[in-house]
Amino acid sequence: MxxxxxTRPVVCDAGPLIHLDELDSLDLLQGFAAVLITPAVxxxxxxxxxxxxxxxxRSFEQREAEGVADERLTATFETxxxxxxxxxxLALAREVPGALLLTDDAAVRLVAEQxxxxxRGTIGVIIRAIRHGTRTGPAALxxxxxxxxxxxxxxxxxxxREIIALVRQxxxxxx
Numbered sequence: 001m002x003x004x005x006x007t008r009p010v011v012c013d014a015g016p017l018i019h020l021d022e023l024d025s026l027d028l029l030q031g032f033a034a035v036l037i038t039p040a041v042x043x044x045x046x047x048x049x050x051x052x053x054x055x056x057x058r059s060f061e062q063r064e065a066e067g068v069a070d071e072r073l074t075a076t077f078e079t080x081x082x083x084x085x086x087x088x089x090l091a092l093a094r095e096v097p098g099a100l101l102l103t104d105d106a107a108v109r110l111v112a113e114q115x116x117x118x119x120r121g122t123i124g125v126i127i128r129a130i131r132h133g134t135r136t137g138p139a140a141l142x143x144x145x146x147x148x149x150x151x152x153x154x155x156x157x158x159x160x161r162e163i164i165a166l167v168r169q170x171x172x173x174x175x
């Protein structure tokens with residue numbers, strides 16, 4: 001049986017931490033059992049968005065990955081040109097039973113899929129907030145609609161419009 005979000009740990013790559021902080025939405029991570037961040041991810045966030053580190057949820061834990069030097073993983077990491085934070089986050093997600101990987105990087109998602117690791121991104125966390133009642137539908141829609149001007153997350157404009165339309169439909173049905 002799959003773990004529910006509230007009992008499931010997440011391993012964060014730098015992107016979602018940076019983007020959720022830009023959107024004043026780091027609190028959306030509080031609904032997870034634990035928020036695990038590796039040292040390299042911590043350094044990347046510190047370099048690009050230091051304010052995010054002071055706003056992390058109480059369930060935050062910095063943890064080192066043991067399997068980063070695994071030969072099979074190293075070859076895959078090099079093939080996809082992944083950086084230290086990506087490598088550590090993937091290795092840790094692989095080590096933590098039932099962990100969900102949060103990343104906005106397409107290459108990292110591809111590797112996660114190859115390794116059997118479930119991955120979501122910033123937009124998935126925002127949509128999840130509606131289901132879990134941590135944001136109303138209109139509030140989540142506002143975040144999505146203002147994402148291009150409030151965040152450095154790159155999402156193709158046609159894809160973002162499609163996501164917003166689908167979320168809007170779900171919100172209207174629920175009202």
